[in-house]
Amino acid sequence: MKKDKHINIFKKEDGAGLVLALMVLMVLAVLGVAVAGVTIGSHKLGDISRDSNSAYYIAEAGANLAYEEMKNGVMPAYETSSNDETIYFNNIAGMIADFNPTVYAEKSFETQFGDQPKATITISDPKEKDDGKLYTITSIGEVDGKSRKVEKEFLVKFVPTTSGGGGGEWDLPSVPEGAALIVNGQLIMNSQGLIEGDVYSAWKSSSSITMWGDSKIDGDIYSAHSHLKEGIFTNPSNVGEHKYGKLNFLDSGDLWSEFASLPATMIQKPLDWKSYPGLPNITLNSKSESIKLSNNVYIKTISMSGESSLEIDTSNKDINIVVDDLSIWGTGKLSFIGDGKINLYINNSYGNSTTSSINANGDASKLNFYFFGSGLQLNNKTLLNGNLFVEKGSLALNTNATVTGLVVSGGTSFVAYNKAVLKSPMIIIPNGEIHLTSVAPIEGVIVAKSITLDGSSSSSPVAGTPGASGSSGSGSAPTFADLISAGPALEP
Structure with a gap:
């Protein structure tokens, strides 16, 4: 009786196993979905992290x-x-x-x-x-x-x-100690021409030096021509040994090539000058004006006449001033104040007349005057107290005109005469001829393709000349x- 009762109870639970199985499957399904979600999310996070x-x-x-x-x-x-x-x-x-x-x-x-x-x-x-x-x-x-x-x-x-000769601001080629002239063509000395120092002739052809009258080289001659005395003078019979010191053979090497490329390297406008802010044209007729600059500027025209005076304050900064046409007539004066350096770029022309001046009372080392026109002439008694850089064409200094700094030109000629004053540590015109006629004595080194000294013109090196090989250490870049x-x- 009891046994039949138990059998009846189990008969009432015939679907329990199925329910249990379904519950297990449901749990597994939920777990599977969860795991899949985590896996997919992890994969997406991995992609995001990777990217x-x-x-x-x-x-x-x-x-x-x-x-x-x-x-x-x-x-x-x-x-x-x-x-x-x-x-x-x-x-x-x-x-x-x-x-x-x-x-x-x-x-x-x-x-x-x-x-x-x-x-x-x-x-x-x-x-x-x-x-x-x-x-x-x-x-x-x-x-x-x-x-x-x-x-x-x-x-x-x-x-x-710093160059080998202590050129300071300028990276100039080394100059042999004691050199007064370095020439790669003809050296012609007429009348009372005098060179107080050594002459270096890099020209390998014959007849490179001509000496007339009372001309004299108070120093030695170094020539790249192999036959020396028999070959270097155009008029050997008229040149006594009292006119020069010793003759030495010069192995020119790179002495000249370093100078030949110098103007193209040194004489350039700033790459971004066309983006400089423009100032109005400046026109002064016997008037005085002062302007203060704190940035590089472009001015189309500066024109001064009579007793005009223009003073530019650099705000103790280095300033570039680009001008198309500059003219200073009469006794006009262009001056600068402040400790900054001025780079003055003239695109087309610089007109000047008797006693006009630029930077008359300033520091010559603080002014760099760049000229890009077809030809530059400094007229009687004009003063440029600074370094002068001429891209091309001719350069001329008339009676009593004065330049007090470094002179570098990529042009074909430089003429100075009648007491023109060159207080220049170096005059470098490697592609042109220099012709000096009765100028004030030059205390510096002259470098040119050819040089002619007329009248009482003279040249001599000075201690501390930029590039002079004995003036300082080996230099560094x-x-x-x-x-x-x-x-x-x-x-x-």
Whole structure:
């Protein structure tokens, strides 16, 4: 009886196993869905993380590529700066302006999972830091819709080159100690021409030196012509040994080639001068005016006449002033105040007349006068108290005209006569002829393709002449590490 009762109870639970099995299957299904969701989510997160990391690495690589381009451009910018800090940083600014913005894509990065990565680069305006200029590279890397940004700072500095002769600001070729003249063609000395120092003739052809009248070389002659006395004089029978010191053979080597390329290297306009802010034309007739500059400027015309005076305050900064046409007539005076250096670039013409002056009471080493017209003439009693650079054409100094600094010309002729004054440590015209007639004694080194001394003209070197090989140590030029340095690329 009891047994039958138990059997009846179990008969009432015939579907329990099925329910239990379904419950187990349901639990497994829920677990499976959960695991699948986690797996899919993890995979998606992995893709996102992968793309985000890839975008970061692309941004970092872009910043480093941009820095390498800047680094590669620094030395050319330096080499074309004429050892001038203002020109150097203007060259850097021009290089960065041409670079901004730059996109590195298929030429720099391979596709990733069917998408083309790219890095978009911009470089900020500079900030002053540690006597240099600090720039920031911003690089945005993009991959498959994801982007990351990094920044990389780099510092650009100017380090002046010192030449073998202690040329100071200018990177000039070394000059043999005691040299007064270096010539690569004819040297003609008429009447009372006098050279107090050594003459270096790099011309290998015969008949390179002519001496007439009471002319004299109070020093030795170094000639690249192999036959020396028999070959170097056009009139050997009229040249007694009392007219010069010793004759020496000159192995010219690179002595001349270094000077030949100098004007093209030194005489250049700033690359970005056309972007300078313009000032109104300045016209003064027996009037005085003062202007204060804090940045580089362009002025189409400056015209002064009568007793006019124009004073320019540099705000103790190095300033570039580009002028198309400058004229100073009468007793006009153009002057500068402040400790900054002035680079004055004349595109077309400079008209001047008796007793007009530029920088009369200033520091000659602070003014660099660049002339790019077809010919330059300084008329009677005009004064240019600064360094003079003439790109091409002819250069002439009339009666009592004065230049007090370095003279470099890429032109074909330089004529000075009748007590013209050249207080120039060096006069360099490697592609032209210098003709001096009764000028005031020159205390410096003359370098020219050919030289003629007439009247009582004389030339002699002075201690400390730029480039003189005995005036200082061996000199030095900056390295990449001196000019540019950078930090790591980091997320801001």
